[in-house]
Structure formats: structure tokens, C-alpha cells
Amino acid sequence: MAKEYKLPFTLDKPDLIHYESFVNHEWVSAKKGGRFEVIDPGTDIAWASCPTNTAEDVPHAVEAAHAAFEKYKKVTPRQRAQWLLKWDSLIRENKNDIAKILTHETGKPLAEAYAEIEYAASFTWWFSGEAERIQGTVSTPAIPGRRVITHKQPIGVAVALVPWNFPIAMVLRKAAAALAAGCTMIVKPSPETPISALVLAHLAKEAGFPPGVLNVLTTDLENTPPLSEALCKHPLVKKVTFTGSTRVGKIVAGHCSQGLKKLTLELGGNCPFVVFDDANLNQTLDQLMALKWRHAGQACITANRIYVQSGIYEKFIEALKERTSKLVVGHGAAEGTTMGPLTTPRSLEKAENQVADAKKRGARVILGGNRVPGKAGYFFEPTILADMTSDMLISHEESFCPIAAIYKFETEEEAVKWANDTSMGLASYVFTKNVDRMWRMFENLEAGMIGLNTGNSSAAESPFGGIKESGYGKESGKDVAVNEYLITKTGTLSVEDHY
Structure with missing residues (x-):
């Protein structure tokens, strides 16, 4: 007998929510049940609960997506744009319900859930415009009697392997680009956040996208690796996009290498946040508070290592402590909550280990450092650690929890050296009012995205992606993101140069 669950919230539109996978416009269970x-x-x-799909479910989903692709690739860019705009409109119309679902899947406060939906919908809006701006070229080469033509076409069936921290935004950033380009897509959401992806599929169907264009396969944590591997290795899948840890990204790259699949990897970050003596302290703290504590620190672009110049070091710590002490930790749906729980119990263990390691190696605990007592969920105190050193765990691994780790530096050269001392290169941040230093830091910091007196570098209009072991390829931005889902054909035409 199937277990019955009590929905912990009320929806304005109850038919919005589904608990089965979505393939070819049908709600389907896993073959193994x-x-x-x-x-x-x-x-x-x-x-x-949702279906635990396995590798056995992959062929049907991929074949449905491929059959849809053979028709969808011939749909005019204007029609694709109109479907994307309708999808965008439906997402915005249902934002209240989506926010409730998002909060109860991820734990983030309702205010952050609304902010994610607004950010996520910027991609459906942006890529609806990009759909009609895919262009080739015509040129005259050096060889007489020739013309060279380039023509861009959708690559085929794409697979999106999506994380749990921003499940609406990550699906839309990937799917909107793919659908604008003329590709079809299979989304494999994280086991923690499958419902929100299924809501987006439901709304895509309502928007008019044909059967098989957008599909969602859910599964649990145990079956995530084999299901993902089967999707990556299926011969009809031509493109894979993955957001997640560097460790898993390397595994995904290995799977895709066997078929030479086109691949976009947006991987982990160990992002430095560099504050010079001449920075505007209020501006810096405003940006850090929003960046560091958003979703309890569970963002790949969050400030992982905070480097503060010695002249304002203690003043900065006290000001950050004062502001952080005012955070209200609680259930994301509770009124007044400004920081919710961690999304998984695994994250609690990681936070405890990082704090214990830092303390053992000489760090000062300025604030927090423990689980929140008396709460049933996965709550960890907003934590500030000072006097951090390069031999501590947080210096070398992504924290992904609410820990602000603060390091003291003396010179610009020292700051650059320490900031770049990581295998990752997703984002970096620098705060200074010296314009010459700003330019030097922009050029010298090793990251794909640099925040210059801002902690918010992500927007639909700007390319998103890292360097080094933070991955390759770009999402969002003009031209580059759609190009990840296109192939370029070159035509050489022989032209008689006389009548």
C-alpha cells in the first residue's frame, strides 16, 4: 500500500504539483516501481515521494526526446521564442506556489525563494530573445571563386544534471538556452529537489512546448550515479550540462569523453573575498551579508575565504559579528526567518568538521560554531572564524555551509597569491576604492567571474562559468550560452567569377 503524505503547505493551484517523472508529456513511474x-x-x-528511475528508464526517455528533436529543430526561432515567453509568464504567475515548494525542498527562506524565482525567470525572458539572434556568416576567402558560409544548427538531445541549491534557476538557465537553440532536453534533478523541476515541466507543457521537448527523470541518491552515467553514455545524447562538485564533474567528463559529447561543467568554488583598507566598509558588509548567508552559505559562488587587510581587520570582524548576530535562524516558511537550515544532514557533518579543524589549528571562534539546539531540522549557527591559516580545511575545500572564514593580509601581492592558491577558479571578489588596484586585481585574480565592489556577479546577460578545476563552458550571456547547444557547419561555395 502506497504511503500517504501530508502536504505542509497550501497551494493556490493544487494541480501544479506532480509526483511522477515527466516523459513525452506523460507522468510516468519507474520501470522497477x-x-x-x-x-x-x-x-x-x-x-x-517520487520515482526512483534507473538506467532501465533511460532509453525510453532519450528516444522520446530524440523523436521530438527531429521535429523541434525545424520549428522557427520565432515560435520557440513565443513558447519561452509563455513559459516565463506562467512561472511568474505561479511564483507563490513555486516559492512554497522551493522552501520546503531546499529549506531557504521564502524571501530567498522568491528571489530565486525572479532570477530564474530572467533566463526564460533572456533566451526568448536569443532564439531569434542565432546567425551564421558569409565571407569571401583569399582563394578566388569561393564563398564560405557558416550555418548554426541545434546539436541534438541535451541532458541537464542539476544540483539542489538553486533548483529552479539551474533548470531554467540550462533548459531555456537549450530550447532557444532548438535542442530537446532531459533534466535529472537532485534527489533533494525533484518536485520543483516537475512543476517547471508541467508549466512547459502548458506553455505549448511539444511532447518530448522537455523531460524530467527523478531518482534517489543511490541511483543518481548509474542513472547519470546511462544518460551521459546514450548514443543519442549529444550534449551534457552539469552543475555540481569538481569531484563529480570529473566523473561526468569521463563518461562523456567516451562518446566525445559536448559538455558544459559549472563546478565547485573556493571563492576569495578580498577587502582592502580603503574599501567602503558599509558597502562591503552589505555585499558580504547577502553573499555569505544566502541559503545558509550553500552557493558555489559564495565567499569561502575572506581576506581582510590588517588596517581594518579587527574593525571588520566586529562589524560583521554585529550584523550576523541579528540573523534569525528558523524554518524557511516561518515569518521573520532570515536564514534557513542546511539542505542535507551531510552538510551538518561537514560544517562541524571544518569548525573543529579550524579550532584545532588556532582559529578564533567569533560567533556560532555549533548545530542549533532544540530544532528538528538541519540547522547550523551562522559562524565567524578569525585568524584563519592556509593549512586549515576551509582553505582547501568548498565550505557550502554558514561559515565566514576570515584571514588577515598585509600587501596586495600577498592577497593575490593567497586568493589564487586553490585548484578552483569560479568567482572572486575585491573591494577597494583605488581604481588602479581594481584593474590589477581584475586581471590578476584567477577566476572566471570577478566581483568588483559587488558580491553579485550573476545575471542572465553575463556569461557564467569558471576556469581551472571549476569547469569549462559558459551559461547565460549573449551568444556564448546558446552556442553551447549549437554546432557550426561550414559550407564552401564555388562561384563563377565571369558571366
């Missing part, structure tokens, strides 16, 4: 539970991180209580 397995299911897994969706847990509210704020209560540690299951409120839904």
Missing part, C-alpha cells in the same frame, strides 16, 4: 522520499530540511519530515 521504486520511489524515494522528499524531506523538508526544516523539520526532517518527508512530505512527498
